[in-house]
Amino acid sequence: FQNTHTFYSDDKDDTCILNFTWVNYKMEPGNVSIASQSGTFASHINFVMEELDLNMNKCISVGNESNIDICDCLEYFEMDEFTDVILLYIEEVKRGRRFIELVKRIVPKKPIIVLYVGGSEGGAMAVSSHTGSMAGNDKIFNALFEQTGVIRVYTLQELMDTAALFSKMIPKNILPANNRIAIVTNAGGPGATMADKASRLGLKIPQFSEELQKDLKKFLPHTAQGDQASNPLDYTFSIDPTTYFKRVPKMLAKSGEIDAIVAYGAFGADFFSYRTVGKKILESPKYKKLIYMYTQMFEAAVDSARRIIKKYKIPIVYVNLMGHWQDEVIEYLNKHGFPTYKYPHEAVNALNHLIQYGVFLQQTQK
Amino acid sequence: FQNTHTFYSDDKDDTCILNFTWVNYKMEPGNVSIASQSGTFASHINFVMEELDLNMNKCISVGNESNIDICDCLEYFEMDEFTDVILLYIEEVKRGRRFIELVKRIVPKKPIIVLYVGGSEGGAMAVSSHTGSMAGNDKIFNALFEQTGVIRVYTLQELMDTAALFSKMIPKNILPANNRIAIVTNAGGPGATMADKASRLGLKIPQFSEELQKDLKKFLPHTAQGDQASNPLDYTFSIDPTTYFKRVPKMLAKSGEIDAIVAYGAFGADFFSYRTVGKKILESPKYKKLIYMYTQMFEAAVDSARRIIKKYKIPIVYVNLMGHWQDEVIEYLNKHGFPTYKYPHEAVNALNHLIQYGVFLQQTQK
Incomplete structure (x- = not known):
């Protein structure tokens, strides 16, 4: 050399x-x-x-x-x-x-x-x-x-x-055959940013069928915008891991209406740190118990998500702007098979390339 | 609200x-x-x-x-x-x-x-x-x-x-009036990547005058590519902070041939960590003295760079891919007025916008 x-x-x-x-x-x-x-x-x-x-x-x-x-x-x-x-x-x-x-x-x-x-x-x-x-x-x-x-x-x-x-x-053979994505977010701005990026890359952000909307609406928090189960699916302020990592991905994946999911707001128990709830509350026994329970819920939900993407061959990527603070969550998601990015456009870009490859294989294998 | x-x-x-x-x-x-x-x-x-x-x-x-x-x-x-x-x-x-x-x-x-x-x-x-x-x-x-x-x-x-x-x-009024950039790098790949990005954004990467080249060549290491003082200025493997942060920026800024500088490889004393030289060497008294001297050189050179950009109104941005490891260096540069980015294209993008603003002001004030 x-x-x-x-x-x-x-x-x-x-x-x-x-x-x-x-x-x-x-x-x-x-x-x-x-x-x-x-x-x-x-x-x-x-x-x-x-x-x-x-x-x-x-x-x-x-x-x-x-x-x-x-x-x-x-x-x-x-x-x-x-x-x-x-x-x-x-x-x-x-x-x-x-x-x-x-x-x-x-x-x-x-x-x-x-x-x-x-x-x-x-x-x-x-x-x-x-x-x-x-x-x-x-x-x-x-x-x-x-x-x-x-x-x-x-x-x-x-x-x-x-x-x-x-x-x-790739090792799990999770390859979208088409370019319809669902955008899931618990904050409006990142949702709009991801939609803007996806649209510029030529990805489709289809509206959900009435049936799917009916299912999705069941878990929308009252803080969500306009009580709509539209795409981007905005459930602002929801921090329920079971909804975020399990119920919503499952409904979307099962529907057959989309080929990939990108989700903003990958929060775990680290979310409730001294920076949000304060040290005093954080160290109280009652609160410690709550954090423990939240972690259990989070891990169970991520485990479900892992099974969902494997079964339905629908990739999910996560975004969390608060990298510094949420490192444990990001590490956990990564180790369990979910690439987690800091900025919204990074996730959309990467997903676009996976879709590009999936669609290419689909077309050439015809 | x-x-x-x-x-x-x-x-x-x-x-x-x-x-x-x-x-x-x-x-x-x-x-x-x-x-x-x-x-x-x-x-x-x-x-x-x-x-x-x-x-x-x-x-x-x-x-x-x-x-x-x-x-x-x-x-x-x-x-x-x-x-x-x-x-x-x-x-x-x-x-x-x-x-x-x-x-x-x-x-x-x-x-x-x-x-x-x-x-x-x-x-x-x-x-x-x-x-x-x-x-x-x-x-x-x-x-x-x-x-x-x-x-x-x-x-x-x-x-x-x-x-x-x-x-x-902006507070120092360092605003390029034109779009000619110098790319400085101690590794060829990042230099080429930055040149590619800059060129796609419409920035100029002018070749240096013979006079300037003669000056720049004095400090080029023998490991630099082809013994050329071309733009991108490639002094591969050089880790001399006095050259990198002081001599080269000064020659470029004084020349009047360029309006901004982007530089890859912002290494400081942290570069010589246990990961590169090993713990045993790192902890020897002789080595500690060397690190101390290197740090002194680094800090003096950065201080010179600070004065250079102020005097000539030429912005310099740095890039260092090894964020994790080099946090102290990045923090030091940032605190002394030099924005330091992880990826090459981030620096070029940001610099392009500063140039855009400077050129706009220049044109409208005419």
């Missing part, structure tokens, strides 16, 4: 961890592998990975590809039983014809998510000074990606966010 | 803090104020604000505007001596004519940054169920914003990121 400093590998039996980088990472074997023309994107990313509960299997930095290139990595990841999701950071593709052959063959089996930066004028200029490559044309790459079902992202954050979702959904 | 739960105010003398929300925030008086048609975006955001070292002065949630509306808030913020930067979360504008009058009058004095979600099909639908508003047309709003110099953002993250930058630069 030239111009590269990363290569490590985790195996499922945890017996073979190789880390050739200069950082002693906390590593857990994951199911996502990356081949990158930047060493940084195969090493500095570990800290955002931790936050997103995203674990890698293999990280290969190919640098300027003096001996091994992106195509070699693709061939390796294709066969590697530990890799479910393939990430690429690309500045240019040297063996174009081979690359097309490979992605065509691999995408129907494993998703490929690409951050390609060589397509713009500024990107091309930078790339030529970084790896000495001639960069390509955005339009040609977009056509290639679209035709072969490769997922293109435009920022490193989008790459990480999307990988976190794919990493959790 | 109806459908609202937030109103608080911090004064510079720290004697008057009102917090009517249900959360006991850690509040420091800042110079940014927000008027929001979503209570969530005036309350749940405090946690991301903490991360970004963004402090509010007034947060007003106007809900569905049953008595006070966005225009009233604008009038108030216009006169308020503690407010330097105005943020708005808008689903619709009820008094359109008055809104136009106000933003026209205010923008030349104080920047207004708007997250407007009512312009897309999905946004409009959600908005009508949230505050019962009729949403407007994206094109009309974009034309209005462009004509009046209002900064439009599309995500909450962009709103927060941009506010963090404006909050630090």
Whole structure:
């Protein structure tokens, strides 16, 4: 390897961890592998990975590809039983014809998510000074990606966010076949923001049937806007975990009217911290008991959600702006299979890519 | 107020803090104020604000505007001596004519940054169920914003990121009059990613003059790509704080060839943690002395950078992917006036908006 400093590998039996980088990472074997023309994107990313509960299997930095290139990595990841999701950071593709052959063959089996930066004028200029490559044309790459079902992202954050979702959904084969999403929220603003983003990405936010609305209305709190069970489904101020994590997802998933769910307001028992209820109340025995009960309800409801997404093959992603404060909840959700993001648009973006991949597979398998 | 739960105010003398929300925030008086048609975006955001070292002065949630509306808030913020930067979360504008009058009058004095979600099909639908508003047309709003110099953002993250930058630069009157940026990086991938993003936003990444290149080359490490002092300026593997925070910014700022700087790799002494050099080495007296010296160099260099941006009116923003690990460095930079972001595109986005505002003022004052 030239111009590269990363290569490590985790195996499922945890017996073979190789880390050739200069950082002693906390590593857990994951199911996502990356081949990158930047060493940084195969090493500095570990800290955002931790936050997103995203674990890698293999990280290969190919640098300027003096001996091994992106195509070699693709061939390796294709066969590697530990890799479910393939990430690429690309500045240019040297063996174009081979690359097309490979992605065509691999995408129907494993998703490929690409951050390609060589397509713009500024990107091309930078790339030529970084790896000495001639960069390509955005339009040609977009056509290639679209035709072969490769997922293109435009920022490193989008790459990480999307990988976190794919990493959790692909092994369970939870892949939407269509683009109808339900937006669930316990606060109006984030609901509107997610609807705005989803709409700009071309996702459908269908109105629910009268039958489904009737069911959903049963659990709407009186604080919800206008007493409507519309989409976005707004149950402002509700903090009942059984409704939020179990009843509503189940009704939506069963209905057959939507293909994916994005939900704002993933609150757990940490919500009732010294910052909201005060230290004095928090430490009273009565309150401690309530928190314990709430936690039990929360965990049972999340367990139900886990079974719901598996049974109905409907992905759910959560959003919680209060990352700092709610870390335990976010960790719990992530560990139980639900990618949880800080900002509303991150969740919608990642979900959009999962839908894109699901729809592609659906269409090509026809 | 109806459908609202937030109103608080911090004064510079720290004697008057009102917090009517249900959360006991850690509040420091800042110079940014927000008027929001979503209570969530005036309350749940405090946690991301903490991360970004963004402090509010007034947060007003106007809900569905049953008595006070966005225009009233604008009038108030216009006169308020503690407010330097105005943020708005808008689903619709009820008094359109008055809104136009106000933003026209205010923008030349104080920047207004708007997250407007009512312009897309999905946004409009959600908005009508949230505050019962009729949403407007994206094109009309974009034309209005462009004509009046209002900064439009599309995500909450962009709103927060941009506010963090404006909050630090506006009081010092650091406003680029043109859109030529220098990209500085100690890793090729992030440099290329930032160049790609900047180019897509229409920013210029000019090549440096031969004279400037000659100066810049003096401090390029041998690990830099191709021994070039091109833009992006890539000095891969350099961890010399004096070069990174002082020499390079000074040469760039003095040159008159660029209007703003974005820099990846804001490493400080925390870089040499147990994760990179190991606990044993870290705790040796010799090493401790080295860390101490490095910290002195780092702090002196950041102090120089602070004087450079003030003197030449050239903003610098930093990026460090390793947020978790480098919190002290990020906090130090933020506290000394340098907004520091996790992802490369966040920094470029925020900088683009500052340039947009600076160029608008420049053009209208002609």
